Amino acid sequence: MTASSPLRILGIDPGLRVTGFGVIEKVGHRLAYVASGCIKTDAEAALPKRLGTIHAGVQELIAQYRPDQAVVEIVFVNVNPQSTLLLGQARGAAITALVAGNIDVAEYTALQIKQAVVGNGHADKTQVQHMVRRLLALPGTPSPDAADALAGAIAHAHGGQGLGALSTKGYRIRNGRLQ
Structure with missing residues (x-):
């Protein structure tokens, strides 16, 4: 990528019922909205089918929007370990589609x-939705899942690998937060 060529970033907010996505382009220091939405799974379907839906949905996003890079939110252990495991599997389905x-x-x-x-x-x-709307000059407020995915893409565009390399040494993670 040269300084003037666009960098397309796909953000993914993983979820077993709803996986949010957001696509932006970065040209220099400017960000432009491309698309956002949700991949929804059938809550009545078996887990493997739901994971397949997420995987196939991310593959469709790759084919349609041709991102250069992707961002996926890291899942932390929460109060319900079973929910955490299911969310981790949804995240894995999205990541494997991206890597493939x-x-x-x-x-x-x-x-x-x-x-x-x-x-x-x-x-x-609501604060994340508001800032995403302002930073991308959107005419309306994106859904919470799409806003979280767009926020991930924006964070990556602004921080790049430096943000991902934030040191956590000396901190501990509790309830999904650094302390």
């Missing part, structure tokens, strides 16, 4: 993404 599509994948915590986009790692979903 030969897309470089960056990973950031929710705290890193919120800090980069909102300026507060503990921001709530």
